[in-house]
Amino acid sequence: MRPPTRSVLSGVAAAVLLAAPAACTIKNSGADTGTRAPATGKSGTGSAELADGSGVKVALVPGGAHPYFQPWKAAGAAAKKEYGLGGVTFDETAEWDQQKQDNLLSTLAARGYNAFGVFGVSPTDINTTFEDLRSQGFAVASLASCPAGPTDKADFCLSTDVEVAAYKAARAAIDAMGGKGTLVHLTGNNVDANTQLRIKGVAKAVKETGGKVRLLQTITDVDKDLQTAQKAVSDLLAAKGDRIQGIVTTAYNPAVAAADAVRSSGSAAKVVAIDDDAKILGAIKDGSVAATVVQNPVGQAEVGTWALALLQTKQCAMRHPGQTVDSGSFVVTKANAGTYDAARKARTEQLKKEFADTLLVCE
């Protein structure tokens, strides 16, 4: 639960903003804005136009190095240029350790960064970190992963709904298997709250088949590195390869490993991967991977940076602090491998509009 003092303060802040129609209005993207540039002005959507972002320095901080976060770097740099921000940095030196990430965030604050987009290493601990940052007057967004449990102490969470994404991946695998057979789920760290959600998502899809599909095994802790994943997949195929009709992966390294192993072994198992690494896209095109579920890291960084700047300049406030927003996940098959990026860009634009229209309350 959020401490009562903060709830009261947030509520009072929101009430004051809403009760002052002359000064603060919720500007709809479709509304006539007169002489003002529409929506985000430079972005062309919504009307939460950032007046002056030069005093905002945004730090995008993943939990550690991972290919998933690489698009954040370019998206952050592009956002800095587009919105005229004082600075945007991408720092991946947290090394998947919550204490190191906490130290890194305070170091970045000491370096003058005042808005933070964070992928928390530990979903159960990250709320404490968010509380620390917010108590010092910084705007904070939980990007790509939300805190575990019902409470989010960040201003907002912009992330893939991991349970829904896992469900979509499992559905795609079941469809590729012809709606029956035996499925295996490969995923990441078992003692991670997000992994538990992925397991739930896959279990839900399997349950919906009414027993036609059986979940043979859920293999966890194979996303540490590619070598670990390769070993797990080759052991799996050697031991149970003839009994497996489908493999659904909800973590990056096992996805790459499963794609390689199925191609080289000639297994008939249908693989559903995650993300759109060049290797995975190549595997979709050559048919060794049936589908992949791609996420929207560019949208997370781009929209996250923009919204953080609006919050840090106090130009806008969140209507409901701590709100979770799904950044989108898309099933990509051979049929839409060349066109899915347009859908993803459209989702990013839609996200901006959603923030401008309903999630933010702006002056």
Add this chain to the structure above:
Amino acid sequence: MRTPVTAPEHVAGEAAGAQRPPRRLPFWVDQRLGLLVLTVALAALFGVLRPAFLDQRLVLFPLLREISTLTVVALAQLAVLSVGHMNLAVGRMAAFGALFAGLGYDRLHLPLQLGLLVCLFAGAVIGGLTGWIIARTGVSSFVVTLAMDFALMGLVSLLYSALTENAAFTTRPSGLLDLRSASLADICVGRVCGSPAVPQMAQFTVLALVGLGFLYTRTRMGRELLLTGANPKAAELSGIPTGRRVILAHSLSGLLAALAGFMAAVSTGTFRASIGDDFMLPSFLGAVLGGTLLTGGVVCVVGALLGTSLVAVIRKGLDLLGVGLESLNIYLGCVLLLALSADRVRAVVSYRKVVRST
């Protein structure tokens, strides 16, 4: 508190071959002084390059909190290094201890202090069991602690999965968050308050340092531990129950690892299975940089604090300079090598000066 088994006031190398009467070396030859000077000099350098380094709230407080935790981790390793063993399960023992504290807070609603005692007890028991296996079987500590690491990794993960929904105990007893964020500035005598840069959590580290320092320098038990590490056969022939001393050293290591696990949990807010994942390397780094020998028989309790501080200061400084991931560890290694080489040169030159002058 560098404590060799023979002639406590001398460095071990000199004591080994000395035929001359014992002679106290001047204080500037002391390795601990070198480490202290290096750490302070580097902190000053970073402070000049980035004045934000001296920000008490944003930089020094988290830095000292990290040093506090990692020093206890180094002391956990030092305890077994004193008998010539090593503890590769130091991180898992931390997770094991923290699991019991979390369980106590979550299910039994224990107060903060009682949960800490349960955590320490669990750590001491698992450490003692490890020591007992080593003493009874005679298998090397490397193998036994490696096996214990694997066993605990599975067990802790299994228990968290079975007992919690999100693989962590999120119940926070009263006082935990205060302990996390409180500094000496919250302690005032009259109008004089302490520094906001020093976390109150450092009290555990100070207690551990004083306790181990006392054990190794002032007690017969401590000397027996060191003799067991320096020469187990000689120790046995001298009537020292080496098996029991090995069990004691490992119990102590488990207890300190559990304390570090508790501190790590308090630092981040919850008790989770991944606590201690990254403890093994810092445990050796802090202890060995500080002057403790891997072969046993010589420990330097204060050195563990200084060694840990040196590494943490370099890392924090590089973070503040904005060094990226690609180069961070390269710079960290280079600065560490340069700093320690310079200190070694200083020590050798000083030592020769002393020898020439006598």
